Amino acid sequence: MIHLHRVSLAYPGTKTLALYDVNLEIRRGEFVFLVGPSGAGKSSLLALILRRLLPTQGAVYVEGTNLRRLRGNRIALYRRQVGVVFQDHRLLPARTVEENLAFVLRVQGVPRRYWAERITRALRTVGLAHKRRAFPHQLSVGEAQRVAVARALLPEPKILLADEPTGNLDRENALAVLELFKLAHAKGATVVFATHAQELVRAYPQRVVALRAGQVVADRRLG
Template identity: 70%
Template sequence: MIAFHRVGLEYPRTKTKALYNVNLEIKKGEFVYVVGHSGAGKSTLLALILRRLVATQGAVYFAGQNLKHLRGDQVAYHRRRIGMVFQDHRLLSDMTVEENLAFVLQVQGVPRREWPERITTALRRVGLSHKKRAFPEELSVGEAQRVAIARALLLDPPVVLADEPTGNLDPANALAVLEILKQAHQRGATVVVATHSRELLEAYPARVVVLKAGQVVRDERPAEGGSIRVREGPPRGGKEEG
């Protein structure tokens, strides 16, 4: 599904290397945590998958396609296949919850007749059907983040990326957010969560990719019973560029 092959990313103005020689493969239907200290490269890795950034070395593949080669409408189509959740909810303050979700459907070109069912389903999944006419300022921090996840899941994307989705939440709300992501995974989505929360890793054991200074230093997979099995060396993925 997603493969990094010898990927590096250097910011041209500062010459700062955010990622270096990353080899990583994420298979369809996996749930993967990406962990590491601030500045380790977690957000950069997700931005490369979303194609907000382009690798300066190597190649990132999504469903067999080299993302570096996407142009124009191809980039927009690629992003429609990904549900993105950020640490801050980024809801439009002058729109109700329902209007925030409808705005996304409008931008994505979804026929209006489909809006009510999609919005109802998304809000039911996050337990906020009763908040559809509320404005963001009327929501708690946890509720706002759950609306943001509902927005990301509106089109049932095959891939969900979450960048520190529980960073601003208390433990109870963090676990509620994790449960929603877990349910998306159980419905078949490939889920990648960048986090520094050990509590999430313990609550829902899954594969853990550890970044340090822009490099993959460990790749751990849960064994039977929820313990972690360490995989020696980073996995290889993708194809050589021609």
């Protein structure tokens, strides 16, 4: 499903490689924790899968397509199929929870008559149906992050990327957010989840890929 073939990445104007000769194959429906110290290359690897960056050497394939070959409109179309959650929720501050979700459905071209039902279902999944009219600043950090996950899951993406989505959360909220990713995984999504939290890995023993200084130093299957 996702295949990194001999991928190296140098950011413009830097000498050290952020990723060095990384080979990684992720099968459809796998759940992969990406771990490793700060600066190891986790976010860079996710940016390559999202095609926000292109590798300096090597290639990234998703479902057999070399992402380098995507042009113009097809880059946007590809990204729409990938759900992403970051450490900060990145909700639109001047829009309510339901407007934030509606925004995604509009971009996806979902007919308006389906919006209310889809939004209700998404918010029920994350336990926040009662917050649909709230603005992001009226939510707790944990609630806002659950809305961000609901938004990422709304298009039912086949690939779900998470870059320390629980970094700002306490233990209880972190586990609640992990539960949402587990649900998506159970429904068939391929998940790549970068985290520092060993506790999450223990809570959901799956494949764990460890990076250090831009290289894969361990790849274990716990589940």
